[in-house]
Amino acid sequence: MSLIVLARNTGYAFGENRLTLAAAVILALLALCALFGPSLAPFDPLTTAAAAKLAPPSTLHPFGTDALGRDILSRVIVAARLDLGMAISAVALSFLVGLALGSLAGYFGGWTDRIVGRVMDTIMAFPLFVLAMGIVVALGNSVLNIIIATMIINLPFYCRFARSAVNVRRDLGYVEAARMGGNGSLMVLLNHIVPNILPPMMVQASLNMGWAILNAAGLSFIGLGVRPPTPEWGIMVSEGASYIISGEWWAFMFPGAALVLAVFCFNMLGDGLRDLLDPRKRV
Amino acid sequence: MAPLLEARSLTKFYPIKRAARGAKLHAVDNVDLMIGAGESVGLVGESGCGKSTIVRLLGRLIDPTAGQILLDGEDITAMSQARFVSTPGRRRIQVVFQDATESLNPSFRAFQSIADPLKRLLGLRKGGEIAKRVRSTAALVGLPQELLQRYPHQLSGGQRARVGIARAIAVEPSLLILDEPTSALDVSVQAVILRLLADLRDRLAMSYLFVSHDLNVVRLLCSRVVVMYLGKIVEIAPAETLFTGPRHPYTQALVAAIPDPARRGEARPRLDGSPTSPIDPDPNACRFYGRCPKSADLCAEAMPPLRAVGPDHFAACHFALSPVGGNP
Amino acid sequence: MAQLEIDNLSVEFRTRHGVVRALESVTLSVARGEIVGVVGESGSGKSVTAYTVMGLNDEAAEITSGRITMGGIDLLAARPEALRELRGREMAMIFQSPRTALNPIRKVGKQIEDVLLEHANLPRRNLKKAAIAALARVRIPDPERRAEAYPFELSGGMCQRVMIAMALACTPSVLIADEPTTGLDVTTQAVIMDLIRDMSRSTRMSTLLITHDLGLAGEYCDRIAVMHAGHIVEIAATETLLDHPAHPYTRQLLAATPVPDSRLYSLTSIPGQLPDLRSALPPCRFSGRCERHQPICDERELPWAQLSPAHIVRCRFPL
Numbered sequence: 001m002s003l004i005v006l007a008r009n010t011g012y013a014f015g016e017n018r019l020t021l022a023a024a025v026i027l028a029l030l031a032l033c034a035l036f037g038p039s040l041a042p043f044d045p046l047t048t049a050a051a052a053k054l055a056p057p058s059t060l061h062p063f064g065t066d067a068l069g070r071d072i073l074s075r076v077i078v079a080a081r082l083d084l085g086m087a088i089s090a091v092a093l094s095f096l097v098g099l100a101l102g103s104l105a106g107y108f109g110g111w112t113d114r115i116v117g118r119v120m121d122t123i124m125a126f127p128l129f130v131l132a133m134g135i136v137v138a139l140g141n142s143v144l145n146i147i148i149a150t151m152i153i154n155l156p157f158y159c160r161f162a163r164s165a166v167n168v169r170r171d172l173g174y175v176e177a178a179r180m181g182g183n184g185s186l187m188v189l190l191n192h193i194v195p196n197i198l199p200p201m202m203v204q205a206s207l208n209m210g211w212a213i214l215n216a217a218g219l220s221f222i223g224l225g226v227r228p229p230t231p232e233w234g235i236m237v238s239e240g241a242s243y244i245i246s247g248e249w250w251a252f253m254f255p256g257a258a259l260v261l262a263v264f265c266f267n268m269l270g271d272g273l274r275d276l277l278d279p280r281k282r283v
Numbered sequence: 284m285a286p287l288l289e290a291r292s293l294t295k296f297y298p299i300k301r302a303a304r305g306a307k308l309h310a311v312d313n314v315d316l317m318i319g320a321g322e323s324v325g326l327v328g329e330s331g332c333g334k335s336t337i338v339r340l341l342g343r344l345i346d347p348t349a350g351q352i353l354l355d356g357e358d359i360t361a362m363s364q365a366r367f368v369s370t371p372g373r374r375r376i377q378v379v380f381q382d383a384t385e386s387l388n389p390s391f392r393a394f395q396s397i398a399d400p401l402k403r404l405l406g407l408r409k410g411g412e413i414a415k416r417v418r419s420t421a422a423l424v425g426l427p428q429e430l431l432q433r434y435p436h437q438l439s440g441g442q443r444a445r446v447g448i449a450r451a452i453a454v455e456p457s458l459l460i461l462d463e464p465t466s467a468l469d470v471s472v473q474a475v476i477l478r479l480l481a482d483l484r485d486r487l488a489m490s491y492l493f494v495s496h497d498l499n500v501v502r503l504l505c506s507r508v509v510v511m512y513l514g515k516i517v518e519i520a521p522a523e524t525l526f527t528g529p530r531h532p533y534t535q536a537l538v539a540a541i542p543d544p545a546r547r548g549e550a551r552p553r554l555d556g557s558p559t560s561p562i563d564p565d566p567n568a569c570r571f572y573g574r575c576p577k578s579a580d581l582c583a584e585a586m587p588p589l590r591a592v593g594p595d596h597f598a599a600c601h602f603a604l605s606p607v608g609g610n611p
Numbered sequence: 612m613a614q615l616e617i618d619n620l621s622v623e624f625r626t627r628h629g630v631v632r633a634l635e636s637v638t639l640s641v642a643r644g645e646i647v648g649v650v651g652e653s654g655s656g657k658s659v660t661a662y663t664v665m666g667l668n669d670e671a672a673e674i675t676s677g678r679i680t681m682g683g684i685d686l687l688a689a690r691p692e693a694l695r696e697l698r699g700r701e702m703a704m705i706f707q708s709p710r711t712a713l714n715p716i717r718k719v720g721k722q723i724e725d726v727l728l729e730h731a732n733l734p735r736r737n738l739k740k741a742a743i744a745a746l747a748r749v750r751i752p753d754p755e756r757r758a759e760a761y762p763f764e765l766s767g768g769m770c771q772r773v774m775i776a777m778a779l780a781c782t783p784s785v786l787i788a789d790e791p792t793t794g795l796d797v798t799t800q801a802v803i804m805d806l807i808r809d810m811s812r813s814t815r816m817s818t819l820l821i822t823h824d825l826g827l828a829g830e831y832c833d834r835i836a837v838m839h840a841g842h843i844v845e846i847a848a849t850e851t852l853l854d855h856p857a858h859p860y861t862r863q864l865l866a867a868t869p870v871p872d873s874r875l876y877s878l879t880s881i882p883g884q885l886p887d888l889r890s891a892l893p894p895c896r897f898s899g900r901c902e903r904h905q906p907i908c909d910e911r912e913l914p915w916a917q918l919s920p921a922h923i924v925r926c927r928f929p930l
Contacts, residue, residue: 172385172386173380173381173385173386173387174385174386174387174388174389174391174396176339176344176378176380176386177378177380177386177387177388177396177447177450178388178399179344179368180342180344180373180377180378180400180451181399181400181403181404181450181454182368182369182373182374182400182403182404183368183399183403184365184368184369185365187403191399192388192391195388195390196388196389196390329796329797329798329799330767330796439884440653469652469653469823470652470823470825470864470867470868471652471863471864471867471880471881472880473867473869474867474869474878474879474880475880477875477878478875478876478878478880481875496796496797497869498797499826499869499870499871499873500869502869502871502873503869503873503874503875503878504875526871536798537797537798539801540797540798540800540801541797541826541871542800542801542804542824542826542827542829542830542831543826543829543830543870543871544826544829544830544849544853544870545870545871546830547829547830547831547849547850551801553798553801553802553805554798554801554802555750555802556752557766557768557769
């Protein structure tokens with residue numbers, strides 16, 4: 001799709017749905033934070049200042065400061081990079097691997113389907129978050145391992161989706177026509193079927209992003225994965241939670257709100273993305 | 284003169300998983316069929332008769348359980364259908380699918396749909412060459428050039444039908460199998476497409492296998508008609524003869540069922556009931572036994588062979604002696 | 612007196628892309644025991660007509676004018692509860708794709724019993740017998756056993772018979788059949804249409820047969836109404852319509868329909884396309900495609916021409 005057509009369709013999709021537009025704008029802001037975080041942050045996210053600890057929101061510190069006197073706004077902005085980065089990487093990997101395995105299973109059936117199915121069943125047999133925890137513990141606390149863990153637990157979701165989407169289309173007229181037209185099985189799958197299942201899968205991916213962010217944040221919340229003092233929304237919520245009772249609500253509220261906002265916007269974007277990518281809506 | 288396509292003892296059985304061990308669905312059972320060069324053969328029959336399976340077998344989309352298909356004398360069933368894709372025979376047999384079943388890829392523009400077989404089967408690489416072929420094929424089927432950039436959902440039924448036909452004839456096949464190509468179209472558009480098909484056949488010297496449930500349409504386009512019932516051929520005849528003097532009781536019932544305004548209010552014999560099961564049918568009984576108005580003891584004891592009952596006219600019935608009924 | 616009368620009916624649909632004027636000034640009547648065919652291509656409005664009579668239209672539909680009376684009762688003015696009572700008891704509809712129109716998880720006998728329970732005021736203990744009797748009336752063999760079957764166990768033709776049994780269970784005075792045999796084999800189609808015709812005659816039921824197949828209408832209908840782009844263009848007795856069509860569209864439709872003795876090169880097509888029903892339309896919606904078109908056709912309101920007591924055509928220059 002050329003860029004002009006993409007831009008035109010984008011305008012069309014967003015024009016139809018204001019909420020999607022709003023979501024996209026907010027996500028763009030978050031993406032900016034992710035890309036330019038350190039330059040945008042008013043303070044150094046790591047600098048501690050014992051004197052200013054747990055200061056409520058003010059003009060100097062719009063989000064207040066945390067237990068070590070660090071500016072929460074700066075930390076929230078900088079954390080965007082890590083949270084969004086981990087989620088996007090994990091979802092992208094899950095998407096690609098799930099798409100590949102699911103398509104092959106859905107098209108060829110037989111043993112391919114059985115083996116892929118059993119692997120996915122094994123993953124899904126575990127409560128997914130517990131499985132993620134187990135993977136991170138086994139592989140070690142690091143950002144990479146959070147990504148791997150999140151990728152693995154999300155895999156069945158994409159794999160099943162791709163499998164049934166391909167299965168439904170496998171016997172359609174245009175697939176038979178593609179075989180008549182000289183395409184071998186893999187070509188049929190790649191060139192003829194997959195382009196048609198990408199739009200619904202991307203919608204799923206967008207909805208899944210919210211879950212992936214929560215997953216990564218959740219792992220950090222319980223102390224696995226990202227370690228302090230690295231700014232990351234999950235850790236910040238965890239650290240701030242202990243101060244709720246004493247009334248210092250800003251320590252967990254702002255990172256929590258950032259999480260909610262990010263998840264909400266990805267969900268909202270899901271529909272808009274489908275309209276954007278559906279060939280039937282192209283003008 | 285050797286026929287273009289010859290099917291010998293073509294058989295396709297599907298194993299039934301849940302039923303008794305070894306139970307098989309007899310989709311196509313020992314069919315012998317010939318299509319000559321430049322000939323238009325119609326294939327009719329009701330749902331479950333096996334005509335869709337024949338389309339897939341002759342189109343080499345599936346492999347037969349038994350039997351052979353010879354294209355210009357060469358056995359194209361000697362290799363699996365996956366291998367057949369890379370032989371030169373693949374481009375000689377093409378299928379035009381029923382428009383309604385999404386026979387066009389929704390994410391391909393019309394141009395791409397027509398260009399794809401050119402790239403794969405004819406190995407064309409250069410963009411310019413491909414574009415030239417696509418445009419000339421589009422012109423041949425009466426598809427305006429500007430519609431080539433459209434997606435299927437932006438085209439009308441008639442336009443989609445033309446793209447489907449263009450895609451099939453772009454590679455210049457010798458045999459075109461048409462599977463209900465006009466059943467999803469309005470009657471006014473159907474007329475145009477049928478005339479187009481007749482023109483193309485004469486201009487490009489193709490043979491047609493025209494599969495349809497609409498007997499009036501088959502009568503218009505085909506010189507010879509094959510009637511199938513429960514996986515077997517029950518009658519073959521020149522088109523006019525089939526409609527005016529059918530010999531097999533099933534064909535007679537079929538022809539009598541065609542709505543005919545000229546026969547308003549006439550009470551005509553009707554064929555009621557449904558076909559018997561295609562799963563492991565009795566090999567020693569006529570498939571039409573029980574439902575046939577003539578059902579006799581002989582019919583339950585011996586499968587009637589397909590034998591000549593007139594010039595170029597074959598019927599598989601023990602009693603196909605004298606003509607009864609039919610539309611004048 | 613006509614059992615079903617549609618008088619000057621106009622229906623619009625409000626959609627995201629504008630207002631679609633789906634029907635305009637549709638006038639049609641069906642007498643007792645008569646089978647009237649409504650023939651048209653896709654987009655002609657024939658299904659919308661059927662659904663409007665039954666009151667089954669989408670929420671976006673608005674009836675902007677006209678009256679529909681059945682047995683003297685004004686259907687459009689009726690209260691929803693009254694309409695619901697009428698539907699099923701006095702008027703019934705059968706649809707295309709019988710298997711999908713039946714409830715897939717309920718035995719067919721039970722589905723007929725549901726209809727009887729709702730509309731026929733039978734005591735419960737008689738319901739089952741009445742349902743089996745309904746199945747027998749549509750000539751389903753072995754009705755006691757078939758009543759226990761689910762729709763997926765029955766063939767398309769059988770399912771359509773069940774639907775007819777359900778529709779006729781309360782001997783309605785009006786039956787609307789919307790493409791009842793599309794998708795069925797031709798032999799099954801013949802049996803089903805014979806059945807509809809026989810039931811119609813024997814119970815003096817007014818039947819409206821919606822179809823795109825002019826040949827089918829030609830064999831089974833007493834009168835035929837031809838529709839184009841939301842207008843009725845011609846109504847006549849069947850023989851008259853087929854032999855002496857007065858409207859250019861009817862003539863072209865006949866010329867395009869293959870019948871047993873057609874010749875390929877005598878089949879014609881109809882030039883042009885359906886007009887966009889959202890845009891401003893000329894009084895005659897066929898004028899863009901009509902060979903007899905004159906400027907006056909676009910200026911003044913389209914008149915009805917009564918060519919004979921039973922033959923009306925909506926054209927300024929009928930054939």
